[in-house]
Amino acid sequence: MPPEDLTRECKGCAGVVDVCLIPEIEFDLDQLVKHLTGIVEKKGHCVVCVAEGAGQQLLEKQTDDRTDLSGNPILEDVGRFLRRTFKSKIKDADLKYIDPSYMIRSVQTTTGDRILCKVLGQSAVHGAFAGFTGFTVGLVNTHYVFLPIPTIIQATRSDWEEEVAAAVHPLATRPFPVF
Incomplete structure (x- = not known):
């Protein structure tokens, strides 16, 4: 980074x-x-x-x-x-x-970072195996969700x-x- x-x-x-x-x-x-x-x-x-x-x-x-x-x-x-x-x-x-x-x-990663990365990675693989494309995985209101990439890039921060x-x-x- x-x-x-x-x-x-x-x-x-x-x-x-x-x-x-x-x-x-x-x-x-x-x-x-x-x-x-x-x-x-x-x-x-x-x-x-x-x-x-x-x-x-x-x-x-x-x-x-x-x-x-x-x-x-x-x-x-x-x-x-x-x-x-x-x-x-x-x-x-x-x-x-x-x-x-x-x-x-x-700096070493924290346990929370490791768990987050593990769950996000596993969720992305599950989505790909389910046939989804053009998505990413994110955390929304404490739930891991599939998010369409076009929706993410058009949103203002x-x-x-x-x-x-x-x-x-x-x-x-x-x-x-x-x-």
């Missing part, structure tokens, strides 16, 4: 993060630096969380449209770019850049709406999307 995936579930970082950069809202780099400087002056520190795909408009686009094995575009590493930018523009800051990918991958409602985004260069 890429470290940026942590912010796909923004609730996990809600109480700690001062600025959460997400791909759905473009931001101006100079405004971001100014905003971060203000937070550091006020609080003495600032925590920035960068979601996968955020800030891609700031990076040079690769000439080839590279994709991973799943067909998803390979995104540039905006975290390292932002670290270099912050170091050059905020001279007196003691900057820490944490890429938690190894910390995440090195309430997490996104909660993030927009909870976050103050003074850096947005365009209006928030309305769902």
Whole structure:
């Protein structure tokens, strides 16, 4: 799991993060630096969380449209770019850049995770043997259910709406999307 995936579930970082950069809202780099400087002056520190795909408009686009094995575009590493930018523009800051990918991958799974994965996997096999296609297995109201993939991908997530409602985004260069 890429470290940026942590912010796909923004609730996990809600109480700690001062600025959460997400791909759905473009931001101006100079405004971001100014905003971060203000937070550091006020609080003495600032925590920035960068979601996968955020800030891609700031990076040079690769000439080839590279994709991973799943067909998803390979995104540039905006975290390292932002670290270099912050170091050059905020001279007196003691900057820490944490890429938690190894910390995440090195943690043992819990018993609950193992059981969940086992039941989901077994349910998927049962569905396939029963002749179902184009489905996934999920947990809905404490029941394991078959879910049609088209239904899942067209549904909007309430997490996104909660993030927009909870976050103050003074850096947005365009209006928030309305769902």
